[in-house]
Amino acid sequence: MEDIEGKQKKPGSRLCSICTHKKAALKRPKTLEQICRECFFEVFEEEIHKVVVDNQLFKSGERIAIGASGGKDSTVLAYVLSELNRRHNYGLDLFLLSIDEGITGYRDDSLETVKRNEIEYGLPLKVLSYKDLYGWTMDEIVKMIGLKNNCTFCGVFRRQALDRGAALLKVDKVATGHNADDIAETVLLNILRGDIARLGRCTSIITGEDGPIPRCKPFKYTYEKEIVIYPLS
Numbered sequence: 001m002e003d004i005e006g007k008q009k010k011p012g013s014r015l016c017s018i019c020t021h022k023k024a025a026l027k028r029p030k031t032l033e034q035i036c037r038e039c040f041f042e043v044f045e046e047e048i049h050k051v052v053v054d055n056q057l058f059k060s061g062e063r064i065a066i067g068a069s070g071g072k073d074s075t076v077l078a079y080v081l082s083e084l085n086r087r088h089n090y091g092l093d094l095f096l097l098s099i100d101e102g103i104t105g106y107r108d109d110s111l112e113t114v115k116r117n118e119i120e121y122g123l124p125l126k127v128l129s130y131k132d133l134y135g136w137t138m139d140e141i142v143k144m145i146g147l148k149n150n151c152t153f154c155g156v157f158r159r160q161a162l163d164r165g166a167a168l169l170k171v172d173k174v175a176t177g178h179n180a181d182d183i184a185e186t187v188l189l190n191i192l193r194g195d196i197a198r199l200g201r202c203t204s205i206i207t208g209e210d211g212p213i214p215r216c217k218p219f220k221y222t223y224e225k226e227i228v229i230y231p232l233s
């Protein structure tokens with residue numbers, strides 16, 4: 001940390017700029033404010049609550065599947081949404097929905113994380129595999145077609161698998177862990193590709209309202225760095 005004259009200050013020697021009585025423990029990536037752990041938790045969670053409310057992401061009584069990959073974004077999303085659902089009485093039935101692409105050494109590890117989340121957060125889990133849905137694992141597909149374009153196949157299959165899983169769970173919406181950095185990346189990609197149609201759509205917080213199941217991104221305004229810090233704080 002640096003003071004106004006640029007001199008190095010010991011971390012924690014400043015007071016939190018929000019509560020003004022605890023020592024600051026971190027510099028918030030989104031606002032550069034120096035704040036304590038407790039205030040970071042609170043502003044992180046309550047900003048997501050504001051996004052949910054302002055954008056009317058959910059309605060009371062809805063069944064919501066959280067696309068759970070076992071990665072940091074969807075793991076934090078599952079925790080925060082279940083907390084906010086309780087704290088603010090959203091009245092939602094939350095589920096974890098995981099797609100097992102059949103990628104040895106990658107998805108099998110992260111599925112273990114999702115199974116732990118099922119127990120820790122008390123959210124029912126549904127796992128659907130490419131093998132069951134399509135008769136092929138991603139490893140088998142790569143053996144057939146090679147590595148070229150395999151991400152395109154996988155992306156299309158996963159999108160459809162999430163829709164199939166959502167239909168099986170009879171949910172009203174799927175929430176994914178896409179964050180502000182992911183969205184910025186997609187904007188740049190669509191500019192470079194000159195894909196004007198996607199460029200217009202890719203920043204929407206709710207998509208697919210005309211398709212089988214709408215999707216929403218409660219982390220649309222959440223910085224990736226803060227999602228990383230949150231479980232460590």
Ligand SMILES: Nc1ncnc2c1ncn2[C@@H]1O[C@H](COP(=O)(O)OP(=O)(O)OP(=O)(O)O)[C@@H](O)[C@H]1O
Pocket residue numbers: 066067068069070071072073074075097098099100101158175176177178179182
């Ligand atoms: N196999 C999967 N099963 C269920 N949902 C998934 C799966 N893969 C991705 N998703 C959903 O799509 C979002 C974006 O996925 P992406 O592959 O870009 O990973 P990411 O940005 O690293 O997110 P995460 O840290 O949650 O893996 C995830 O946060 C999750 O909600």
